[in-house]
Amino acid sequence: xxxxxxxxxxxxxxxxxxxxxxxxxxxxxxxxxxxxxxxxxxxxxxxxxxxxxxxxxxxxxxxxxxxxxxxx
Amino acid sequence: xxxxxxxxxxxxxxxxxxxxxxxxxxxxxxxxxxxxxxxxxxxxxxxxxxxxxxxxxxxxxxxxxxxxxxxxxxxxxxxxxxxxxxxxxxxxxxxxxxxxxxxxxxxxxxxxxxxxxxxxxxxxxxxxxxxxxxxxxxxxxxxxxxxxxxxxxxxxxxxxxxxxxxxxxxxxxxxxxxxxxxxxxxxxxxxxxxxxxxxxxxxxxxxxxxxxxxxxxxxxxxxxxxxxxxxxxxxxxxxxxxxxxxxxxxxxxxxxxxxxxxxxxxxxxxxxxxxxxxxxxxxxxxxxxxxxxxxxxxxxxxxxxxxxxxxxxxxxxxxxxxxxxxxxxxxxxxxxxxxxxxxxxxxxxxxxxxxxxxxxxxxxxxxxxxxxxxxxxxxxxxx
Numbered sequence: 001x002x003x004x005x006x007x008x009x010x011x012x013x014x015x016x017x018x019x020x021x022x023x024x025x026x027x028x029x030x031x032x033x034x035x036x037x038x039x040x041x042x043x044x045x046x047x048x049x050x051x052x053x054x055x056x057x058x059x060x061x062x063x064x065x066x067x068x069x070x071x072x
Numbered sequence: 073x074x075x076x077x078x079x080x081x082x083x084x085x086x087x088x089x090x091x092x093x094x095x096x097x098x099x100x101x102x103x104x105x106x107x108x109x110x111x112x113x114x115x116x117x118x119x120x121x122x123x124x125x126x127x128x129x130x131x132x133x134x135x136x137x138x139x140x141x142x143x144x145x146x147x148x149x150x151x152x153x154x155x156x157x158x159x160x161x162x163x164x165x166x167x168x169x170x171x172x173x174x175x176x177x178x179x180x181x182x183x184x185x186x187x188x189x190x191x192x193x194x195x196x197x198x199x200x201x202x203x204x205x206x207x208x209x210x211x212x213x214x215x216x217x218x219x220x221x222x223x224x225x226x227x228x229x230x231x232x233x234x235x236x237x238x239x240x241x242x243x244x245x246x247x248x249x250x251x252x253x254x255x256x257x258x259x260x261x262x263x264x265x266x267x268x269x270x271x272x273x274x275x276x277x278x279x280x281x282x283x284x285x286x287x288x289x290x291x292x293x294x295x296x297x298x299x300x301x302x303x304x305x306x307x308x309x310x311x312x313x314x315x316x317x318x319x320x321x322x323x324x325x326x327x328x329x330x331x332x333x334x335x336x337x338x339x340x341x342x343x344x345x346x347x348x349x350x351x352x353x354x355x356x357x358x359x360x361x362x363x364x365x366x367x368x369x370x371x372x373x374x375x376x377x378x379x380x381x382x383x384x385x386x387x388x389x390x391x392x393x394x395x396x397x398x399x400x401x402x403x404x405x406x407x408x409x410x411x412x413x414x415x416x417x418x419x420x421x422x423x424x425x426x427x428x429x430x431x432x433x434x435x436x437x438x439x440x441x442x443x444x445x446x447x448x449x450x451x452x453x454x455x
Binding site for chain 2: 013015016
């Protein structure tokens, strides 16, 4: 899957990667995909929780990367 | 009930201030019970009598026999001894262990430190509310399972575990179950069926330095350390007689008051929960029904937990955050990860016995502003 936008939050401590993701998801259209790069160990549960809270779709998780589809 | 806790102190799950009954007992026992309880002269016999009486009292509260109870220096040490002693005593059966993924780190670390390359542990997962499924737990038991561990209630989110059901399944499989009752002793009846029980006196208003390790008769627990005739063969060293006496006095006092006090605390916690839920982008954690009545846990989106604790400290509140007692502050709480919960901006509020209701209202009054301030610092306002 190719992303419409890459957000690099590598090296940032939570909650900063989630804040960065929230700030920038509006840059892709609804249905578009953001590729978040984050290596903080808390990013895994927090990206998933954020997607649930905001109604976005967590498509894929791979070592330090998260593909999120903007749903609203 | 005597003294009220200091204003703004809402971290009972970490520790409670010394109960007045414990303070009196401690002072009296330092006068009367200072001598070596292993000696046969008068002062020694007095110390022994105080120790034995306190032990009987604690055993009665736990629903076991006095000779099954010993007093290590902390709940953590009790957990270490429970795990290591059962692993040792059950070596012939095997080296496998079963526990939940949300145990206190004292239990998880003890399980990891068991000798032998094949000392594997199955960590049974929990649902989003932090509760383990008894069937899943039972399904993890194997013929070579030496021991199982389950907490009475979770220390971070307050979820009460199905201990009685799990104990039944473990008994049917012939596997001894260690129950970590550190958060629940003194707040209600201890569920039956445990082979070993672990608790900590300072969490019920006893003094620090007194843990509880109870091992039922007939359970194959073996001292993992060097032989020592003290501590009933379970805990090495000179007994902390005044501490144990004070711990027993506090436990008697809080249990006597528990029926009314726990209901009062649960009502206050419900008020807290309802108030917390109105703060934007804050999620309540734990189980809606099966939970400790005095504990409320939540996570705040776009909030740094430490910064929030500092804001609340500035406003006069002592509360704590997830990842309690883990080695690395950089790792998110294993409890919240296991639940799949939001880990950032995590706060645990636990009401001490005797808490002033005004503290709860004051906390609810300052929380929204504290959360807003941290979000603003992080540039996350309005996201």
